[in-house]
Amino acid sequence: MSQGDTDSSTPGAAAYRELLGELRxxxxxxxxxxxxxxxxxxxxxxxxxxxxxxxxxQLESLAHRQATQPKLAELFEAAESDAxxxxxxxxxxxxxxxxxxxxxxVRLPEELVREFTETTSLASEAWRDARAQSDFSAFQPWLxxxxxxxxxxxxxxGASAPGEMYDALLDDYEPxxxxxxxxxxxxxxxxxxxxxxxxxAASPGAPSDAPQxxxxxxxxxxxxxxxxxxxxxxxxxxxxxxxSAHPFCTFIGPGDTRITTRYTxxxxxxxxxxxxxxxxxxxxxxxxxxxxxxxxxVADVASHAMHESQSRLWENQVGxxxxxxxxxxxxARRVLGDAxxxxxxxxxxxxxxxxxxxxxxxxxxxxxxxLHIMLRYDLERAMxxxxxxxxxxxxxxxxxxxxxLGLEVPDDARGxxxxxxxxxxxxxxxxxxTLGTLYSAQFWAAAxxxxxxxxxxxxxxxxxxxLEWLRERIHRQGSRFTPPELVERVTGAPLTPRPLMxxxxxxxxxxxxx
Ligand code: ZN
Numbered sequence: 321m322s323q324g325d326t327d328s329s330t331p332g333a334a335a336y337r338e339l340l341g342e343l344r345x346x347x348x349x350x351x352x353x354x355x356x357x358x359x360x361x362x363x364x365x366x367x368x369x370x371x372x373x374x375x376x377x378q379l380e381s382l383a384h385r386q387a388t389q390p391k392l393a394e395l396f397e398a399a400e401s402d403a404x405x406x407x408x409x410x411x412x413x414x415x416x417x418x419x420x421x422x423x424x425x426v427r428l429p430e431e432l433v434r435e436f437t438e439t440t441s442l443a444s445e446a447w448r449d450a451r452a453q454s455d456f457s458a459f460q461p462w463l464x465x466x467x468x469x470x471x472x473x474x475x476x477x478g479a480s481a482p483g484e485m486y487d488a489l490l491d492d493y494e495p496x497x498x499x500x501x502x503x504x505x506x507x508x509x510x511x512x513x514x515x516x517x518x519x520x521a522a523s524p525g526a527p528s529d530a531p532q533x534x535x536x537x538x539x540x541x542x543x544x545x546x547x548x549x550x551x552x553x554x555x556x557x558x559x560x561x562x563x564s565a566h567p568f569c570t571f572i573g574p575g576d577t578r579i580t581t582r583y584t585x586x587x588x589x590x591x592x593x594x595x596x597x598x599x600x601x602x603x604x605x606x607x608x609x610x611x612x613x614x615x616x617x618v619a620d621v622a623s624h625a626m627h628e629s630q631s632r633l634w635e636n637q638v639g640x641x642x643x644x645x646x647x648x649x650x651x652a653r654r655v656l657g658d659a660x661x662x663x664x665x666x667x668x669x670x671x672x673x674x675x676x677x678x679x680x681x682x683x684x685x686x687x688x689x690x691l692h693i694m695l696r697y698d699l700e701r702a703m704x705x706x707x708x709x710x711x712x713x714x715x716x717x718x719x720x721x722x723x724x725l726g727l728e729v730p731d732d733a734r735g736x737x738x739x740x741x742x743x744x745x746x747x748x749x750x751x752x753x754t755l756g757t758l759y760s761a762q763f764w765a766a767a768x769x770x771x772x773x774x775x776x777x778x779x780x781x782x783x784x785x786x787l788e789w790l791r792e793r794i795h796r797q798g799s800r801f802t803p804p805e806l807v808e809r810v811t812g813a814p815l816t817p818r819p820l821m822x823x824x825x826x827x828x829x830x831x832x833x834x
Contacts, residue, residue, distance in 0.1 A: 330402050330404060330405060331398060331402070332398055332399050332400075332401065332402020332404070332405045332406075333399075333402065333405055334398075335394075335395045335398035335399045335402075336395070336398075336399040336402075336405055336411065336415075338395055339392060339395040339396065339399060339418070340414070340615065340616055342386065342387075342389065342391075342392060342395070343387070343418065343615050343616065343617070344614065344615030344616075345386050345615075346383050346386040346387040346615070347573075347614060347615035348573075348615070349379055349380075349382050349383035349386060350380075350383050351571075351572050351573040352379055353376055353379050353380055353383065354570050354571065354572050354573075355572050356372060356375055356376055356379070357376065357570065358570045358572065358578055359372075360372050360376075360441070360444070360445075361564045361565070361566070361568065361580065362562045362563070362564055362580060363562075369441070369442065369445040370442070372441060373437075373438045373439075373441035373442045373445075374438065376437050376438070376441050377434045377435075377437040377438035377441070378434075380433055380434065380437040381430050381433050381434040381437070384425060384428070384430050384433045385430055387421075387422065387425050388422070388425045388426045388430075392422055393422070396415065396418065396419050396422065399411075399415055400415055400419075409800065410618055410800065413617075413618045413798075413799065413800040413801075414616050414617050414618045417617035417618060417620070417799050418616075418617040420495065421617060424477065424491065424492070427476045427477055427478075428473065428476050429476070432469070432472060432473065432476065435469060436469050436470075436473065436745060439462075439465055439466060439469060439745075440466060440743065440744050440745040442462070443459075443462035443463070443465070443466055443743040443744070443745075444740060444743040444744055446458060446459055446462045446743070447459055447462070447737070447740060447742075447743035448565055450732075450737055451565070451732075451733050451737040451738070452733075453733075454731040454732050454733035454734075454737065455732070456713070456714050456732040456736065456737060459737060459743070460710055460711055460713075462743065463710040463713070463742060463743075464710045464711075466742060466743065466745050466747075467703050467704060467710055467747070469745065470489065470704060470745055470747045471485060471704060473488075473489065474486075474488040474489055474704070475488075477489070477491070482704075482705035482706050482707075483705060485704045485705060486499050486700075486701045486704055486705070486747075486748060487499055489704075489747060489748035490502075490748050490751075492748065493623065493624040493625070493746075493748050493749050493751075493752050494623045494624060494625045494751070494752055494755060494803065495623055495802060495803065496802060496803065496804060497625075497751070497755070499701070502697070502751050502755070505754075505755070505758065505815070505817060506690075506694055506697070506751075506754065508817050509690060509754070509758075509817045509820070509821075510690070510691075510694060512817070512821050513687060513688075513690060513691070514691075516687065516821075516824065517675060517677075517687050517688055517691075519834055520675045520687070520828065520832055520834065521675070523832045523833065523834045525831075525832045525833035525834070526674060526675075526676075526832065527667075527669075527670025527671060527673065527674055527831060527832075528667070528670060528671065529671050529674050529676075530667070530671070531589070531660070531663045531667050531668050531671040532586070532587050532589055532590070532671045532672075532674075533586055533587070534586070534588065534659055534660060534663070535585045535586055535659060536585060536586075536588040536656050536659040536660065537585065537659070538583045538584075538585060540655060540656045540657065540659070541583050541588050541591055541592075541656070542561075542583070543655050544588070544592065544651070544652055544655045544656060545561065545581060545591060545592055545595040546561060547651060547655065548592060548595065548596065548599075548648065548651075549561065549579075549595055549596070549599045551781060551783060552596065552599060552603070552634060552638070552783045552787070553599075553603050553606075553783060553784065553787045554579075554599045554602055554603065554606070555606055557575075558575045558576060558577060558606055559576065559577045559578050559579065559602055559606070560578050560579075561578075561579050561580065561581060561595070562578065562579075562580045563580060563581065563582055563583070564580035564581075564582065565582070565740070566582075566682075566739070566740040567579070567580050567581045567582055567594045567595075567597070567598050567682070568580055568598065569598045569599075569601035569602050569605065569631075571605040571610075573610070573614060574610045574611045574614050575611075577602045577605040577606050578602075579595070579598035579599060579601070579602050580598065581594045581595040581598060582594065587683075588652075588656065588659075588660075589668065589671065589672050590683055592639070592648075593635055593639055593640075593672070594635075594682065596634045596635045596638070596639040597631040597632070597634065597635035598631065599631075599634060600630045600631035600632070600633060600634030600635060601627055601628075601630060601631045603630060603634070603787060603790070603795070604621060604626075604627055604630040604631075604790075604794070604795050605621070606795075607787075607790070607791045607794075607795025607796060608620070608621065608795055608796070608798050609796055609798050613798075617799060618798045618799055618800055619798045619799075620798060620799050621798070621799065622794075622797070622798070622799045622801065622802070622803050622806050623752070623799075623803045624749065624752040624756070625751075625752040625755035625756040625759060625803060626756065626759060626794070626803055626806065627752075627756065628752050628753055628755070628756025628757070628759075628760075629756040629757070629759035629760040629763060630756075630760070630790065630794070630795075631756070632753075632756055632757045632760040633760040633763060633764060633790075636686055636757075636760070637760065637761070637764040637823070638778060638783070638786070639672075640669075640672050640673055640686070640827075641669075641775060641778060641827075642665065642666070642669045643775045643776060643777075643778035643779040644778045644779075645665040645666075645668045645669045645672075646665045646778075646779040647778060647779050647780065647781040648665075648668075649663065649664065649665040649668055651781075652668075669831075670831060673685070673686075673827065673828065673831055675687045675688065675828065675832075676688075677691075677725040677726055677727055678725075678727075679721070679727055679729060679730075679734040679735070679738075680734060680738055681693075681696075681738065681739060686757075686824070687824060687828070688725060689753075689757075690754050690757070691724045691725055692725075693750050693751065693753050693754045694724070694754070695717070695720045695721070695724055696739070696741075696750040697750050697751050698720070699713065699716055699717065699720070700742070700747050700748070700750065702716075703747075704747055713736050714732050714735060714736050717729065717735050717736040718735055721735065755815070757820060758815055758816070758817055758819075758820050759803075759807055759815065761819040761820035761822075761823045762807060762811045762813070762815065762816070762819045762820075763790070763794070763807075763810060763811065764819070764823065765811070765819045765822070765823070766810060766811040766812070767786060767789050767790075770789060771785055771786070771789060773785075774786060793809075793810045794806065794810060
C-alpha cells in the first residue's frame, strides 16, 4: 500500500493494510502467470506447451486460492465499516473494486479455474498449429471444450438461461455492460456505418494503396517501429518489443510492460500501425499508479474497453493523421532508405486511410473494422447460448463475411481461425474493441477542444501534450472511477457513437471527395 492513505490506529485501517498485503500476494502470482504467458507467445519452444499449461494452471489456482480466502471477506467488512478510512476516495475505490472482484472470484471453484487455465493454454497451442495449416477440424474439439467451460463459468455467475450466459461474462471485460446496451450502441453505429461504407465504395476518388505495396526489409522496419514507439512515449527501460503470431501488450509488473508486433516485408505501415496500437496499451499500463500501489485494485485499468480506447487512439486518431505522417515520412525515409524513396506524407496518409473490406480484422480499415467485431459478437453469443455448434462455425462465419463485407473467405486461416481470443477463452471480449473505439473518438474530440495546437504538434514530432492529457485524466486514475463515470468526467457526456461518426466524416469525406 502507499503511504499516507490511512491512519493506522483504527481497527479498519489495520484490516485494510492486511487486505492490501493479501491482494499484493495474489498480484505477484498473477504477474508470474503473465510472464509465462508472454514467454509462451514469443520464445517458448513448440514442445514446451504441455508443461506450460500445467505451470499456468498451478499458478493460476494458487492465485485464485490467495484471492478468495474466506478471511478476506472479514477484512473487507472491517475496512468498509470504518467511515474515517473510507472517506479517502482512493481507499473507497480500492474497496469497491476489490470487493467486486472478490465476489466474482469466490463464485468460481478452484477446480474450474485450474481446468479453464490448462485447457485454454493447450487450446492456444492447438489454435496456432490449426491456423498455420488452415485446419479448423484440428481446433474444433478445443473450441467445443472452451465453450463448454465458459458456460460453466457463466453458470457460476448465476446465468440459468442460455440468453443470460453472455451478460454473466461481460463483467469480466467491461464492468456494468450488458448485451442490451451493447445491442443498442452497435445498432446505432451499424445503421450509420453501412451506408457510409457503401458511399465510400461507390466513390471514384479512392486513394492509391501503392505505398502499402513497397517491400521493406524487416530489420529496417523494426528500427522505425522502435523509433516511433519511443517518440510517442513508450519507455524502453520498462519494456521491450518482440514478435508474436498475434500482437499483444502484457503488463508483467511495475517497470515491466512488454509489447509484441508482427512484420511482413510488404505493408510496412500495417506493422507500424500494430506497434502504435500496442504502444497505446503500454502507455496506459506505464502510466497507472502501479509503482506505489502494485496489487491494489485501484492501480489497475478501468476496463478492457478503456484499455482499447488508448490503443485505438494512438493507432488511428494519431497514426492515421496527416500531421503524423508529415513528421513520420521523413523519419521513415531516413530509416527505411531507398525502399520508400519518393513516397510523400500525403500519399501515405491516403494509403493508410483507404477504406476497403478486408478478410483480416487487424488489417482492416477503421470503418469496416466494426463489422468484423459485430460478426464475432453475434457468433460467440450464439455459440455460448447453444444456438451455433462450434462445428458449424466456419460456415456461419463465411456466410456473414459474404453478407456483411461482401467477401468470399478462401480458407479458415483467413476466416474463423484468424483471431487468438476464443482459444484463450476470451468469450465476451470482442465488443470491447468497438466500445473502446467509441471511447477513443470521444476522448479525441475532448483532447482537441482542450489542446488547440494538438495536431500541428504531431507534424513536429510532439506527442507529449497528448500523452500528458491522457495520463492526467485517465492513466493515473487507474480504476478509481467506473468506465461510465470516467468517460463522463473526461468528456462531459456519456458514451455515444456520435464522435466516431464525426471523426470519420471529417477525415474521410475530403479524402474521398464525397
Ligand atoms: Zn488492443
